Amino acid sequence: xxRIGDRxxxxxxxxxVDLGGFxxxxxxxxxxPSALSKLxxxxxxxxxxxxxxxxxxxxxxTPEGELLLAHCxxxxxxxxxxxxxxxxxxxxxxxxxRLHAGVGFGSHQLVPALPSFAERFPEVEVExxxxxxPVDLARERIDISVWPGPPADGDxxxxxxxxxxxxxCAAPSYRARRGLPDTPDDLAAHDCITLCGLPAALAPWxxxxxxxxxxxxxxxxxxxxxxxxIRRLALLGLGIARLNEFMVGDDLRAGRxxxxxxxxxxxxxxxxxxxxxxxxxxxPRVAAMLAFLVEGFADAPWRRPRQAAGEGRAAxxxxxx
Numbered sequence: 001x002x003r004i005g006d007r008x009x010x011x012x013x014x015x016x017v018d019l020g021g022f023x024x025x026x027x028x029x030x031x032x033p034s035a036l037s038k039l040x041x042x043x044x045x046x047x048x049x050x051x052x053x054x055x056x057x058x059x060x061x062t063p064e065g066e067l068l069l070a071h072c073x074x075x076x077x078x079x080x081x082x083x084x085x086x087x088x089x090x091x092x093x094x095x096x097x098r099l100h101a102g103v104g105f106g107s108h109q110l111v112p113a114l115p116s117f118a119e120r121f122p123e124v125e126v127e128x129x130x131x132x133x134p135v136d137l138a139r140e141r142i143d144i145s146v147w148p149g150p151p152a153d154g155d156x157x158x159x160x161x162x163x164x165x166x167x168x169c170a171a172p173s174y175r176a177r178r179g180l181p182d183t184p185d186d187l188a189a190h191d192c193i194t195l196c197g198l199p200a201a202l203a204p205w206x207x208x209x210x211x212x213x214x215x216x217x218x219x220x221x222x223x224x225x226x227x228x229x230i231r232r233l234a235l236l237g238l239g240i241a242r243l244n245e246f247m248v249g250d251d252l253r254a255g256r257x258x259x260x261x262x263x264x265x266x267x268x269x270x271x272x273x274x275x276x277x278x279x280x281x282x283x284p285r286v287a288a289m290l291a292f293l294v295e296g297f298a299d300a301p302w303r304r305p306r307q308a309a310g311e312g313r314a315a316x317x318x319x320x321x
Contacts, residue, residue: 012039093284094123165267173237191239192218249302
């Protein structure tokens with residue numbers, strides 16, 4: 001009778017597919033490529049079906065392999081969850097936790113907070129992945145993603161962490177050289193640093209006017225596809241920028257940047273969510289990080305006055321994409 005293989009066979013099969021080859025999967029699992037290949041072959045023999053199409057350059061699942069892949073991922077996740085639950089009562093959170101976030105939020109908020117988490121939970125090894133793209137939590141084995149917007153997968157829980165706005169700002173050196181606009185229409189005579197690659201509907205900046213909300217097209221000498229690059233250019237005095245407030249909160253409080261058209265500009269708040277597979281919050285290390293994120297960021301700490309936020313930026317005292 002055909003049977004699904006043991007845990008090592010399922011792990012070998014899943015990681016070979018996810019990483020696109022036996023060599024990369026073998027390195028991750030700590031075995032040789034030949035040993036990993038034998039595990040997958042043993043699973044195929046047990047099920048009496050071919051699971052992978054192998055060529056010299058690519059490796060991809062067959063239709064039967066695609067069907068089994070989803071089941072194996074779910075089974076492996078449930079095994080890990082069960083192990084975590086059985087030991088959680090007596091054990092401190094421990095093990096590797098893969099945490100994803102956008103570059104802006106990760107660099108300006110998560111990175112300064114992680115030393116406090118590491119001090120509180122020294123047996124948890126955080127693998128921080130900062131990329132400006134949504135991730136497939138199951139395929140990429142991500143435990144938690146801090147990301148604006150809803151999940152694409154129905155098996156993923158979205159918990160709202162906070163809202164964030166966009167702000168217009170410029171460096172004091174730009175103000176000294178060019179002045180600042182008094183009205184949205186004045187932006188036509190100013191240098192604006194824009195984010196390239198946006199859909200046409202999102203490219204203009206929007207403002208509240210006596211006649212209602214209005215979009216204003218802007219431009220300048222430089223555009224960039226990276227928000228952190230735009231922030232650095234703004235700090236250098238190159239022009240006016242529209243940036244997520246969690247990236248420039250410190251700069252505004254310290255006077256490195258100054259607000260522009262704050263009363264008229266539409267910040268268009270967005271939710272920052274914590275995404276995680278629906279069963280994994282019971283793992284002690286995942287539960288610890290979820291609680292830490294809520295404690296540290298639910299009240300949007302980048303809006304706090306400098307004297308209240310302090311310089312230490314521990315969770316609960318804290319000062320992406």
